[in-house]
Amino acid sequence: MQGGKLEFDDIQHILLTRAPAITGRYEFLSFRNAAGGRAWLSAILEKVHSAAAVRASVGKDKRWVSVAFTWNGLRALGVDDTSLATFPEEFKQGMVARAEILGDSGANHPKNWVDNTASPDLHAIVILFAKDPTERGRCQSEHKKLIAHCEGVEVLSTLDLEAVPPLAYPHDHFGYRDRLSEPAIEGSGDEPRPGFGGSVKAGEFILGYPDEEGSIPPLPRPEVLSRNGSYMAYRRLQEHVGAFRDFLRQHGETPEQQELVAAKLMGRWRSGAPLVLAPHKDDPELGADMQRTNNFNYKEMDPHGYAVPLGAHIRRMNPRDTAANMNRRRMIRRGAPYGPHLPEGTPEDGKERGIAAFVICASLVRQFEFAQNVWINDKNFHELGNERDPIIGNQDGTLEYKIPMRPIRKKITGLPAFTTLRGGAYFFLPGLKALRYLASLGTPR
Amino acid sequence: MSDTPKQHDWTKPAAMAIPKGGFFADKVEQGRYGPIFPKTPACYGFTIIAKIKPGSEETVRSYGKKIEETIAGLPEALEVLQLHYLRWVLFDINKETYFMYQGIFDTDFDKYTEDAVALFSKYGINTVFENLEGFPEDWKTNAPAFVKFVREHQCPSFLEYGEYPYVSAREIKKALKLKAAFSDALDQMQ
Numbered sequence: 057m058q059g060g061k062l063e064f065d066d067i068q069h070i071l072l073t074r075a076p077a078i079t080g081r082y083e084f085l086s087f088r089n090a091a092g093g094r095a096w097l098s099a100i101l102e103k104v105h106s107a108a109a110v111r112a113s114v115g116k117d118k119r120w121v122s123v124a125f126t127w128n129g130l131r132a133l134g135v136d137d138t139s140l141a142t143f144p145e146e147f148k149q150g151m152v153a154r155a156e157i158l159g160d161s162g163a164n165h166p167k168n169w170v171d172n173t174a175s176p177d178l179h180a181i182v183i184l185f186a187k188d189p190t191e192r193g194r195c196q197s198e199h200k201k202l203i204a205h206c207e208g209v210e211v212l213s214t215l216d217l218e219a220v221p222p223l224a225y226p227h228d229h230f231g232y233r234d235r236l237s238e239p240a241i242e243g244s245g246d247e248p249r250p251g252f253g254g255s256v257k258a259g260e261f262i263l264g265y266p267d268e269e270g271s272i273p274p275l276p277r278p279e280v281l282s283r284n285g286s287y288m289a290y291r292r293l294q295e296h297v298g299a300f301r302d303f304l305r306q307h308g309e310t311p312e313q314q315e316l317v318a319a320k321l322m323g324r325w326r327s328g329a330p331l332v333l334a335p336h337k338d339d340p341e342l343g344a345d346m347q348r349t350n351n352f353n354y355k356e357m358d359p360h361g362y363a364v365p366l367g368a369h370i371r372r373m374n375p376r377d378t379a380a381n382m383n384r385r386r387m388i389r390r391g392a393p394y395g396p397h398l399p400e401g402t403p404e405d406g407k408e409r410g411i412a413a414f415v416i417c418a419s420l421v422r423q424f425e426f427a428q429n430v431w432i433n434d435k436n437f438h439e440l441g442n443e444r445d446p447i448i449g450n451q452d453g454t455l456e457y458k459i460p461m462r463p464i465r466k467k468i469t470g471l472p473a474f475t476t477l478r479g480g481a482y483f484f485l486p487g488l489k490a491l492r493y494l495a496s497l498g499t500p501r
Numbered sequence: 502m503s504d505t506p507k508q509h510d511w512t513k514p515a516a517m518a519i520p521k522g523g524f525f526a527d528k529v530e531q532g533r534y535g536p537i538f539p540k541t542p543a544c545y546g547f548t549i550i551a552k553i554k555p556g557s558e559e560t561v562r563s564y565g566k567k568i569e570e571t572i573a574g575l576p577e578a579l580e581v582l583q584l585h586y587l588r589w590v591l592f593d594i595n596k597e598t599y600f601m602y603q604g605i606f607d608t609d610f611d612k613y614t615e616d617a618v619a620l621f622s623k624y625g626i627n628t629v630f631e632n633l634e635g636f637p638e639d640w641k642t643n644a645p646a647f648v649k650f651v652r653e654h655q656c657p658s659f660l661e662y663g664e665y666p667y668v669s670a671r672e673i674k675k676a677l678k679l680k681a682a683f684s685d686a687l688d689q690m691q
Contacts, residue, residue: 271642
């Protein structure tokens with residue numbers, strides 16, 4: 057079957073739904089032998105929810121599980137060379153080999169990663185989102201038992217996730233409201249919010265459906281393996297909260313001025329209110345209003361960047377009407393913060409905290425890698441000359457950040473790094489049928 | 502990531518000799534689809550030379566008029582490519598006809614490859630490419646195959662020169678706009 061309606065009962069839930077979790081855990085696995093890996097997969101796939109299942113029972117569920125594999129992982133499970141060769145080049149190479157393209161150099165280089173995700177032995181990730189810490193603990197010990205029964209399955213590393221308080225709204229450790237920009241997928245039932253330029257064809261995110269070109273691009277073979285699957289770029293991004301707050305104090309005398317500096321880096325107030333619509337004063341109500349918080353453009357409303365500086369994070373990650381073919385660059389973001397909360401007024405404690413996120417898309421090279429290479433790390437984006445994304449760009453202290461103001465712009469030189477990449481990988485997120493196919497490899501059919 | 506050259510002095514004409522193969526071995530930068538050709542005093546650009554399918558010369562040539570009309574009606578049609586100049590040339594070698602596509606632009610081609618493919622498709626520039634021997638049939642949905650064709654037919658320069666080196670088309674337009682605004686302001690003060 058080609059194209060057609062979205063197969064909600066086959067698509068992993070993480071692609072289409074956001075679980076109401078406040079905690080979770082990632083486990084990174086290696087399969088020392090194929091049989092052990094398949095035994096593990098056979099057992100865990102019963103726990104993996106489809107989008108349909110999560111939609112039907114989200115009020116009752118307490119945990120949500122997803123699994124995905126690296127290219128080496130597919131091989132370790134026994135996928136044959138003919139099939140492996142049909143996967144896209146960048147996925148075969150993996151995130152480590154693509155470091156230069158992604159801008160992962162210096163402190164962000166894979167040799168400095170802390171979680172073994174740079175290892176060629178990384179084969180799979182299991183993503184757990186849980187309603188509360190008790191449920192996470194229960195799932196963690198269940199999974200430990202399962203792994204003990206599967207010969208050759210090894211845990212390379214784990215990461216516990218924690219929502220940052222206050223829990224009333226999602227935000228990162230810097231305090232910026234999160235989850236404001238989510239594309240609506242055509243046929244998913246989600247309505248596009250004002251300012252998003254309509255819904256996006258499913259093929260931009262899910263393999264086996266027409267994309268914005270109007271056709272189904274070439275897919276990995278066999279079809280049972282690729283259909284309803286997607287690619288995920290994993291990024292573990294440490295946030296240097298102490299350095300960030302020091303920076304705000306250094307560049308703003310009053311709390312109001314400091315808030316404005318934070319807003320100018322992001323393009324939104326920390327409440328989520330966009331500077332295009334609220335240029336001088338924060339408007340938390342606007343920030344929280346999903347019908348209004350994205351309803352703006354740049355070409356007419358802020359061409360010179362007097363509200364949102366040309367190099368601000370949201371202007372780079374979604375240039376809206378100032379970029380061509382925006383719908384071919386859309387991405388779905390999932391994930392959660394990790395590490396302990398650093399309350400305001402508390403000095404930096406040196407503990408690692410940040411965001412461990414997934415970027416989900418149908419083409420890593422066209423969507424995720426484009427965003428990294430052009431939007432985030434091109435020093436000359438919008439002819440800025442000597443800048444990168446102030447929040448997630450590769451900053452080594454030599455670059456600047458320009459804030460257009462009348463009569464004369466403010467130029468910050470020697471912008472410090474507020475984030476550091478501590479781990480990452482490319483995964484393939486198969487559909488449920490594909491998971492069963494992988495689990496059954498090597499058994500006579 | 503392009504390492505934008507530090508502020509170049511546009512008043513000082515510059516020339517750059519380029520090694521055989523088109524790259525400086527000690528500083529080849531990797532793009533998403535392969536190594537990126539270096540920026541020179543004449544900005545970025547490419548010179549693609551490919552044989553056309555026998556008998557398609559008139560089809561290719563007629564496309565000149567079509568592009569002229571497209572741009573007349575829609576001046577911003579090719580804006581995405583950040584072009585300075587395009588030169589399309591047809592020439593014969595041993596009774597076979599070749600097409601040369603020479604473009605000078607301000608961004609390395611790797612960055613906006615997919616946008617270029619989409620644009621070519623939108624304005625029918627594909628008609629020209631599809632008359633070239635070896636052009637991938639599935640190019641519309643297969644950007645990597647398109648890029649491979651372009652790279653295989655790229656003939657890198659061994660010398661490039663700029664009278665006003667490294668200046669982008671946008672900067673030139675900005676300067677001209679400023680000049681116009683300034684003389685307008687002076688007029689107003691008379």
